[in-house]
């Protein structure tokens with residue numbers, strides 16, 4: 146494609162995206178496509194001769210958009226907000242358009258230095274001390290893998306330089322039963338093995354039970370095992386539960402563990418000073434991950450990983466072949482040594498666009514709006530008979546059940562999934578049905594998760610959602 150052709154199709158594509166965003170609120174939120182429906186539209190082989198960009202744009206209108214689930218829809222309450230602010234979309238376009246690749250500082254000085262500055266800006270926004278060093282990763286899953294590799298190497302005295310993890314006592318990893326699946330996955334990939342990854346019980350508010358954890362640590366130590374890492378959650382996936390970082394830091398010190406904090410979703414809330422008590426003790430952690438690609442508004446993917454000891458990180462991750470050595474080594478960070486991939490995209494460009502065009506004030510105002518909307522819905526639910534919240538509302542996620550009288554537990558489970566699916570199928574809103582375990586009885590049951598925080602979700606949308614929820618449950622009240 147020539148620059149002239151790019152200019153023409155590029156303008157059309159920008160127009161397509163802008164028009165899509167203007168009208169996304171009129172579309173059914175969830176895709177009702179059948180499996181294979183998109184696949185069946187696509188030719189089996191690549192075209193032998195060129196096709197016109199116009200024919201691709203036509204396919205986007207006809208085949209793609211009508212079959213999408215609309216994450217940017219104001220009535221999207223499923224999973225978590227994955228906000229793609231259009232400013233960051235421009236940053237993404239620029240990142241690709243400039244065709245930059247970071248291998249070392251010299252391969253693209255602005256890529257490294259804007260990333261450095263953006264990690265600092267975010268650090269200030271989160272209220273973290275200057276002693277933290279940040280790097281952008283693709284996802285929280287990768288950052289957590291890096292954290293556990295660093296933990297493994299610190300606790301084992303650099304076993305990678307000897308016989309690997311088998312060369313010493315069994316290393317143990319701990320997190321709560323509510324921890325994200327990426328933590329167990331990272332632990333397995335980092336070589337800990339299933340039996341060395343322990344899941345700890347939670348308290349009534351779904352935060353890790355630090356008394357039970359202490360018993361686990363003592364038990365393992367007595368059995369000749371070596372506690373290696375504790376992964377704390379600031380905002381669990383199911384209920385946004387907040388682990389007690391202060392107590393976990395105390396345990397980490399006592400037992401010589403690395404403390405990694407998974408704030409993938411809720412980390413964004415820490416740009417609000419009034420929310421920082423939720424991760425009280427954070428300054429004592431060894432590493433933190435948070436995803437600007439969720440609530441904050443940077444289009445996927447952009448995950449920020451902070452470490453206290455960047456020298457240790459580089460020592461674990463560094464490879465230094467001669468063809469990548471330059472005179473700037475030691476003067477500027479070589480981010481290839483701060484994570485797993487060698488090459489890196491210009492992801493910082495997306496942050497740069499979002500933070501400059503919005504400003505911190507607007508981002509704070511939007512997050513406060515979402516929290517207020519969640520509190521409003523919380524009040525409605527508490528005031529209405531037969532409705533119940535199954536977990537404390539910490540930020541913008543509500544765990545909801547509608548419990549008509551005289552239903553058995555099994556009936557209730559079926560009913561909950563049924564009204565949630567009915568709303569999702571209607572296209573009016575999208576919610577997530579999920580299982581929640583009662584911390585007292587250990588019995589699991591179905592609930593409906595309402596995650597508020599799409600860019601365009603106003604109080605009116607949340608009011609309409611509450612009406613819809615009542616309508617779809619009316620015959621059973």
Ligand SMILES: *Cc1c(COP(=O)(O)O)cnc(C)c1O
Nearest residue numbers: 284285286325380381382409410
């Ligand atoms: C979303 C989420 C993750 C995983 O994030 P990815 O960036 O998709 O890997 C991990 N932990 C928590 C608490 C999350 O909310």
